[in-house]
Amino acid sequence: MSTSNLTPKQRMQIARQEMPAQDPAVRRNNFGEVNLGMEAELAKLEAERCLQCRDPKCMKGCPVNVNIPRFLDLLTAGDMAGAANSLLSDNALPAVTGRVCPQETQCECECVRANRGSPVGIGYLERFVADWARSNQDAITLVNAAPKGKKVAVVGSGPAGLTAAGQLARRGYDVTVFEALHRAGGVLVYGIPEFRLPKKIVDQEVERLVQAGVKIECNVVVGRTYTVPELREQFDAIFIANGAGLPMFMNIPGEHYKGSYTANEYLTRVNLMAAYDPDSDTPIIKPRRVAVVGGGNVAMDAARTAQRMGAERVSIVYRRTKAEMPARAEEVHHAEEEGVAFDLLCAPVEIVANEKKWVTGLKCVRMELGAPDASGRRSPVAIPGSEFIIECDVVVSALGTRANPLLTQTCPDMKLDKRGNIVVDEKLMTSIPGVFAGGDIVRGAATVILAMGDGKRAAAAIDDYLMAKA
Amino acid sequence: MHTIVAKAQLSPNVTRLDVSAPRIAQIRKAGQFVIVRRGEGAERIPLTIADSDAAAGTISLVIQAVGKSTKELVALAVGDSIKDIAGPLGHPTELIEKGHAVCVGGGVGTAVVHPIAQALSKIGVHVTSVIGGRSKEWVIYEPELRNIGDVVVCTDDGSYGRKGFVTQATEDLLKAGGVDIVYAVGPVMMMKALAELTRPYGVKTIVSLNPLMVDGTGMCGGCRVSVDGKAYFACVDGPEFDGHLVDFGQLADRGTTYREFEQEAAKRCADGDCRIGLSNKG
């Protein structure tokens, strides 16, 4: 039921509001956040555009089914605390998802207004309400259930692990998160750059969980410090969310030369280890020209990071065309605005180096799109004799990641699929009773919100499992 | 937080720190290492677990001060603490079950080879340690290794033990025969020379590789090394590999990636712009 006085017709007349952003020419030289966030007036106006559909399609597009019309309605009515509590009860990390979800293929693509004009800026509004909640913690009234006297271990502190931990604590469980690195957040802190997702936000979200009673133990590498069977003896249930952290290589000659990085290494040095800060002890090569191979979010992040580290020319090398790029539309757009070049329909064949083994270029072959394959995608085919060299001193390969076998190797009873991902049933339970799994370790490299959806579902399933046993 | 409970200077630039890390002390095995981050802003660096005392809950780190991170670590005093220690990482050493093992350590590598010698002797393997340094004062872990088995000490200048390199002493042992395996830890070029030396004798040679590392969990791929023509991640697949199959040239090349940055950091350190002063209480 709408609380606004506007008629649907009046709502239809409001045009989509733009997200204020840092000027591209300025931001390509700094690590400050690109999107600046909306002012209250602008956000309210954008929220008024929601038609409060009786059968809200947007909710079906959301992997965690956030009740979008409800929080937008409360926002329009000026009830910020209501909007924040509504949003947070559906989504544990809205300040994160409001910034990194691919809204254009989820909620916003289902919005009825997308049929005629632009969809409601749901992502921007989610971010607006979540940011309000961050600075108004007292207004958040979600409370934990009475302690259940049972212990749950969560392995990995990425979005899947954090969401599960938060939900389990709220359900009254004694939760400990084990994280291999020295800082919690997973890809949110080591992969996604500061200018897209300020680390302070992740820290605040983690702090909120700690306040809610979640214990976080960093520097614990499960599979080494403890094995899953060892944890199983100490905890009533386990949720494994160790991500898909193993980088893939191009398997072309020259990948060992100095200046050849995986995106994981490049981004970890800059983000987690803060190599962009001159006071950090962690070194990074400061290149003049950079070639980033890949077309996903990771490639865009690496390219835009290199731009900010002072490179003169940064290009994305991708074997198909821009239309096939899997990255979020906004990231491709932002990268273009910042001056990242696109070497499209190019496939790397070799990394070349000088006699001191420093990278000097990336040899590529030009491609053309051939006939559509079984999936309808036109696959690229190499044009013989079209080899050329992109001059660069750093090559970053962003070709995707696979399951890291470190944990599963020490848990021989756990069933894995061919690619090394953990196999789970419809309740997200693995082949070991009481051990659940979710996020990228089950799905392969996917998205933040899908990982969070798994965390939420796993928490419910663990609750059911432990209550049935009690 | 991991408190430093004891500290000893072993040679002019090698220091031992005994640090509290109860879980790691309890389960670590020979050949494993930890990733250490001294405090905010510091690098994550790999260090071998040279020894441990499960009852006291401490591990020993033997650190050669070569650059900013290691210098800042050895400047810590008893009672100070290290913020992050993750481990034990890497695969434990593949131990032979019986026979004669030669454990070769060059410089700080002697501290790394010590736990291997210790583990071998515990299961009844005859151990001969060949250890070396520039001169007498650079030789470390000699008494500990003497408790375990035979020791041949080599110094470059002949000021102690035999004059010459560890390779020459090892060659004599190979010639005498009866060597079942060689474990070698030290500078890349020393390990390479040893692998070349043992190859014609057909004696299996295990080396412990020390590429640059970041996370130590197999996530970044920065530690990749080429073994038998294939890429392996030293932090999770190693750090020990069959020396006859390792591409040492590639390892040496990649190791120089940040030389300029390191020199710059060392210079800043020497100029007094270093956290050493801050990290000490006194």
Ligand SMILES: Cc1cc2nc3c(=O)[nH]c(=O)nc-3n(C[C@H](O)[C@H](O)[C@H](O)COP(=O)(O)OP(=O)(O)OC[C@H]3O[C@@H](n4cnc5c(N)ncnc54)[C@H](O)[C@@H]3O)c2cc1C
């Ligand atoms: C650079 C980059 C940009 C991205 N951009 C976007 C984006 O814009 N939008 C989007 O939706 N998705 C994006 N993604 C994908 C998204 O980040 C992932 O799908 C998501 O983080 C998966 O969450 P997870 O919780 O399953 O795992 P992760 O976030 O990978 O977290 C796993 C955690 O487990 C820890 N861990 C691993 N092994 C162990 C172990 N043995 N013991 C203890 N802890 C362990 C890891 O250190 C890590 O902290 C991006 C990914 C990258 C790399």
Ligand SMILES: Cc1cc2nc3c(=O)[nH]c(=O)nc-3n(C[C@H](O)[C@H](O)[C@H](O)COP(=O)(O)OP(=O)(O)OC[C@H]3O[C@@H](n4cnc5c(N)ncnc54)[C@H](O)[C@@H]3O)c2cc1C
């Ligand atoms: C598995 C493993 C176990 C190790 N165990 C020990 C140990 O027990 N004790 C110990 O003192 N050191 C050990 N090292 C080496 C140690 O990690 C490096 O010396 C340290 O990272 C150097 O950091 P820094 O900032 O002090 O020096 P930097 O300023 O980074 O480097 C100074 C000099 O040391 C060289 N260097 C840098 N990193 C390495 C490296 N990984 N290996 C060899 N030389 C390097 C540089 O090329 C440069 O010449 C180990 C390395 C690995 C991979």
Ligand code: FES
């Ligand atoms: S140190 Fe990053 S993968 Fe080995």
